[in-house]
Amino acid sequence: MTTSVSVRNLTVSFDEFKALDAVDVDVAPGESFGLVGESGSGKSTLLRAVAGLAPVTEGTIRVEDRQLLGARRDKAFYRSVQMVFQDPYGSLHPRQTVDRQLLEPLAIHRVGDGERRILKALDEVGLGSGFRFRYPHQLSGGQRQRIAIARALILEPSILLLDEPTSALDASVQAEVLNLLEQVRRDRKLTFIMVSHDLGVVTHMCDRLAVMQNGRVVERLSSADLVAGRIGEDYTRNLMVASKGFRRG
Amino acid sequence: MTALLTVDDLRVRFPTRTGVIEAVRGVSFTLGRERLGIVGESGSGKSQTGRAIMGLTPSHAEVTGTLSFGGIDLLSAPPKIRRDLRGKRIAMILQDPKYSLNPVMSIGRQIVETLRRHEKIGRAEARERALDMLAAVQIRDPARVFDLYPHEVSGGMGQRAMIAMMLVAGPELLIADEPTSALDVTVQLEVLSILDKLVADRGMGLIFVSHDLRLVSSFCDRVLVMYAGRIVEEIAASDLGNAKHPYTQGLLNCMPVIGADRHPLPVLDRKPEWAL
Numbered sequence: 001m002t003t004s005v006s007v008r009n010l011t012v013s014f015d016e017f018k019a020l021d022a023v024d025v026d027v028a029p030g031e032s033f034g035l036v037g038e039s040g041s042g043k044s045t046l047l048r049a050v051a052g053l054a055p056v057t058e059g060t061i062r063v064e065d066r067q068l069l070g071a072r073r074d075k076a077f078y079r080s081v082q083m084v085f086q087d088p089y090g091s092l093h094p095r096q097t098v099d100r101q102l103l104e105p106l107a108i109h110r111v112g113d114g115e116r117r118i119l120k121a122l123d124e125v126g127l128g129s130g131f132r133f134r135y136p137h138q139l140s141g142g143q144r145q146r147i148a149i150a151r152a153l154i155l156e157p158s159i160l161l162l163d164e165p166t167s168a169l170d171a172s173v174q175a176e177v178l179n180l181l182e183q184v185r186r187d188r189k190l191t192f193i194m195v196s197h198d199l200g201v202v203t204h205m206c207d208r209l210a211v212m213q214n215g216r217v218v219e220r221l222s223s224a225d226l227v228a229g230r231i232g233e234d235y236t237r238n239l240m241v242a243s244k245g246f247r248r249g
Numbered sequence: 250m251t252a253l254l255t256v257d258d259l260r261v262r263f264p265t266r267t268g269v270i271e272a273v274r275g276v277s278f279t280l281g282r283e284r285l286g287i288v289g290e291s292g293s294g295k296s297q298t299g300r301a302i303m304g305l306t307p308s309h310a311e312v313t314g315t316l317s318f319g320g321i322d323l324l325s326a327p328p329k330i331r332r333d334l335r336g337k338r339i340a341m342i343l344q345d346p347k348y349s350l351n352p353v354m355s356i357g358r359q360i361v362e363t364l365r366r367h368e369k370i371g372r373a374e375a376r377e378r379a380l381d382m383l384a385a386v387q388i389r390d391p392a393r394v395f396d397l398y399p400h401e402v403s404g405g406m407g408q409r410a411m412i413a414m415m416l417v418a419g420p421e422l423l424i425a426d427e428p429t430s431a432l433d434v435t436v437q438l439e440v441l442s443i444l445d446k447l448v449a450d451r452g453m454g455l456i457f458v459s460h461d462l463r464l465v466s467s468f469c470d471r472v473l474v475m476y477a478g479r480i481v482e483e484i485a486a487s488d489l490g491n492a493k494h495p496y497t498q499g500l501l502n503c504m505p506v507i508g509a510d511r512h513p514l515p516v517l518d519r520k521p522e523w524a525l
Contacts, residue, residue: 172499179513182513200507
């Protein structure tokens with residue numbers, strides 16, 4: 001099977017603490033893969049390790065059949081893999097206009113035709129060119145997350161790493177951003193790896209998912225299995241119950 | 250039902266360089282010993298409503314209207330009276346225990362502080378009451394947690410400590426502003442069921458402020474839906490399926506639900522007339 005992202009026996013340690021403990025994950029090209037778990041389960045660390053933002057102690061990461069070594073990533077890697085972070089308030093430079101933030105990846109990768117690409121990227125995320133010269137503080141949370149998505153897409157990557165892309169947003173805005181992500185995935189045949197603590201969001205967006213706890217994958221299942229209640233682990237079942245909301249018992 | 254709190258035409262205005270922003274625009278409701286939910290998106294004025302009742306509105310803002318709590322007119326009451334009410338008869342649970350607990354005071358001392366501020370009570374007795382309260386929020390080893398600092402406990406534990414701190418003086422009205430939004434889903438339920446039980450046992454009035462309509466409706470008797478500083482709909486929680494206002498319906502529909510295959514998700518089509 002060809003894989004887009006293949007993680008083998010991945011371990012990430014911070015001193016004595018193992019944030020990831022021998023994790024295996026395979027994501028097929030064009031697939032949307034979900035990672036679910038509580039805080040501290042290692043789901044974000046896994047994404048960050050792929051992006052080269054976490055120290056890998058052991059194991060291998062292969063992206064599009066190229067083995068990645070340590071935390072070093074070359075330019076070609078960032079052209080094919082981009083990341084969207086949780087907090088749109090923290091992930092955009094507060095003193096740069098939208099235009100500059102979108103121009104930066106193009107400049108780094110020496111991509112020409114900036115003008116057209118920026119306008120196209122803004123258009124694609126549903127913001128008009130009127131937003132081009134605004135600063136982040138002049139945008140709402142949902143608009144900021146759209147800019148973060150535009151910045152990730154402007155290099156035309158094939159893989160998008162999404163770290164809780166909607167958990168800082170209102171439910172109504174979350175729906176808009178999720179729809180946007182589905183739209184761009186369809187249009188560009190992107191591979192998604194999406195981290196979320198919300199089972200509803202993950203089953204909506206992903207075909208398959210891995211449930212993580214204490215740095216380990218405790219269960220792998222398809223969204224269809226989850227919906228149908230074909231669940232093997234108690235932990236997953238607990239998450240499922242929790243996602244249904246409060247019951248007076 | 251006697252009213253515990255009456256809010257009439259509450260308005261909160263913030264003067265800014267570009268003009269006055271009215272965050273709350275004429276909110277009215279009465280609250281008995283019941284659970285009332287206030288739901289809305291960011292910027293709808295739900296938190297400012299709760300803060301105005303508690304008396305935590307920033308001093309540069311202008312608050313008008315009537316807030317009547319147990320016969321006391323809160324807005325014209327002198328600061329001394331409000332200080333005596335705050336923490337004793339009206340208490341508030343905030344969103345994130347990481348920021349709302351004092352980082353340089355042990356949890357036990359923070360709980361005792363509330364007690365000693367409002368009651369003439371000895372040191373040993375205050376400690377006893379604080380330990381009982383920690384046990385009531387289902388902290389397994391209260392004596393150990395009493396001496397811990399906020400950074401030494403998890404989010405769920407911190408929020409339970411916060412609840413203990415707020416309930417120890419036996420308030421009649423509790424305002425909970427997004428009490429579980431910063432917590433993991435599995436911990437959320439634990440904290441909510443503790444809160445639920447304590448509110449029921451003690452017969453308090455509860456105002457539950459949240460952006461999560463489904464959560465609020467499963468927790469409260471009655472829900473106020475706010476949009477742009479106004480109440481657009483008031484509805485019994487059990488009757489949520491029959492919500493009339495398109496905004497309420499939109500909020501209910503836009504959440505991805507496990508098992509519902511809806512692509513794309515329905516989004517809110519905000520009408521300017523909702524904000525009128």
